[in-house]
Amino acid sequence: MYWADKIAEEIIKSGEYKPYWVDDMFTPSGYPHVGSLRGPLVHDVVYKALKNKGAKVKWTYIMNDFDPIDGLPPDLMDKLFSYMGVPVRLAPSPVEGFASFGEYFSKDIQSVLKNLGVEAQYLSSWDMYKEGKFNDVIKEALDNADKIQDIYEEVSGSKKREKGWLPLQVICEKxxxxxxxxxxxxxxxTVKYTCEPEMVKWAKGCGYKGEISPFDGNGKLPWKVDWPAHWKVIGVTIEGAGKDHSSAGGSRDIAKALCKEVFRYPNPFNIPYEFILIGGKKMASSKGLGLKARDLSQILPLDIGRFLFIRTEFRKQVEFDPTDPMAIPVIFDEYQKAADAYFDKTNEELARVFELSQVSDKIIKPPSVRFSVLTQWVQMPNMEEEIIKNGLESWAKYARVWLEKFAPEKDKFEVQKELPKEAKDLSKLQKELLNNISQELNKKWDAEEFQTKIYDLGKELGLGGKDTFAAIYLSLLGKDHGPKAAWLILSLDRDFVKERFSVL
Ligand SMILES: [Zn+2]
Known part of the structure; x- marks a missing residue:
């Protein structure tokens, strides 16, 4: 059984976690890394698996847009440095047309997720605090400040106990x-506060001292407390976390203890998922393609992008390095295999992966031509008709990107307009072979049969397969290897080939 279906079954069988409410969150303070899409996609398939079992279920994705800016990309450092420490919803957008820094980055992740078929409803933490929805949990947290420090100490072993500490930060009025x-x-x-110049390394406070109500969006809980507080405010019953939070004594354990002892709220079902490692430094620096989530659709069609994230069981690490020349062709092949499993009903689990990889409600059958063949077709002239006939127009774009960014030299070729100098060294027999081939070009050929014919023509002259095909490649491409020769020749203008083969 597919892993998300197993989770859905486990949740339903337990009789707990009702009403079903799946949730995950994101801090919109920059462009998310491609790897960070695993969280929302894991939650999305669990949501869909529950729905497919007839369960009534909600799915929300929280924008943690009350968080302060605690880091900036180098290109924004000069312009926005003075906003370090300011909530993302109060800092200006780096790009025109958005109300705030937080709004710009919220819209960015939301559009990536929407394109990937994630069906979550987006909620703003900032708005919920402003609307007073957090007032009760803020009061509970402040009233239990000592107990919260006890929990930090017991669960995580933290020794940073501080007298008079309160689990809150407020926006400095100055x-x-x-x-x-x-x-x-x-x-x-009310609470009293000091805006401290030296409290954090990444932002400088102004020294102001004030007194203010902690409610209605004046202040925010620290995130370890804010996380379970969200669950209670929204009614979340299912929320997973990446392994960095899920380790023993980590923030997920703290959240669980806070649920029990402070907020008196049932601990949501956890899905501790592993990371997906994408590329690495190599990719960012040398290939001109970043690692941003929004870039995924430049290298893979959306359905296959989704497939990459959801096919592997959530507890297993996934590695995907698009700069590895085989990585992208292989994922296309595997997607086609999953499609076959679905349409031929051969492998139930793989079929289910294919079904849940669909971005739209409709199940779309992918082309049956292999990606590696398509990468050859897009390099041949006059193949547009064949590409359209096989439903490959949208995949052709990705084949071209792969050739440009990731393909090894051996997979690239170009039909030479003039006779390549490499063809000068062809043997007498090879030249004769090319002449014989050109005589066959007036007939109508099926590519498969023509391929056999070429081989036979070589054999008649006593040439092995390697010399036979090298003659064709050297005279057309200037290389000793290339795509399937018959397809290459038939893709070209016949007179052009005849002329080329006969001047030799
Ligand atoms: Zn201040």
Missing amino acids: CGKLGTTRVHDWNGK
Whole structure:
């Protein structure tokens, strides 16, 4: 059984976790890395698996847009440095046309996920705090500040106990920063705070001291507390976390303890998923393609992008390095295999992966021509008709990108307009062979039969297969290897080939 169906079955059988509410979250403070798409896609297939079993289920993806900016990409450093420490929703957008820094990056991830067929409803943490939805959990957290420190200590072994500590930061009324404020003296209505110049390395507070209500969006819980607080405010019953959070004594364990002892809320079903490793430094630096989530659709069709993330069981690490010349052709082949399993009903689990890889509601049958063949076709002239006939127009774009960015030299070729100098060394027999081939070009040929014919013509002259085909490649491409010769010749203008083969 497919892993997400197993999870759905386990959740339903347990009789707990009702009403089913799947949730995940993201901090919109920059372009997400491609690898970070595994979280939302794992949640999306679990949501769909539950739905397919007839369960009533909701699926939300939270924008943590109350978080402060704690780092900037180098190209924005000068322009936005003074906003370090300011909540992303209060900092200006790096690009015109968006209300804030947080809105710009929220829209970016949302459009990536929407394109990948993720059906989540997006909620803004900032908005929920502003609307007062967090007021009750803020009060509970402030009233239980000591207990929260106990939990940090017991669960994670943290020894950073601080007298008078409160689980909250407020927005400084003078400088607008959140990341620099230390809050103290909760009296049931207000807290006092100091905006500290040296509290964090990445932002400088202004030194202001004030007193303010912690409610209605004036302040935010620290994220370890904010996470389970979200569950209670929204009603989340199913939320997984990457392995960095799921290790023993990690933030997922802290959240679980806070649910039990502070918020009195049932611990949601956990899906501790492994990472997907994409490319690495090599890819970012040498190939001119970044590692951003939004770039995925430049190298893979969306259905195959989705397939890459959901096919592997959630606890297994996935490695995908597009700069490895075989990585992209192989994933296309595997997607076709999954499609065959679906349409031929041969492998139930693989068929299910294919079904859940669909971005649209309709199941779309992929082309049956292999990607490696397509990469040859796009390099041959006059193949447009064949490409359209085989439903390969959209895949052709990816074949060209692969050739340009990732293909090894041996897989690239170009029909030479003039006779290549490499053809000068052809043997007498090879030249004779080319002449014989050109005499066959007036007939109508099926490519498969023509391929056999070429081989036979070589044999008649006593030439082996290697010398036979090298003659063709050297005279047309200037290389001793190339795509299937018959297909190559038939893709070209007949008079052009005749002329080329007869001047030799
Ligand atoms: Zn300040």
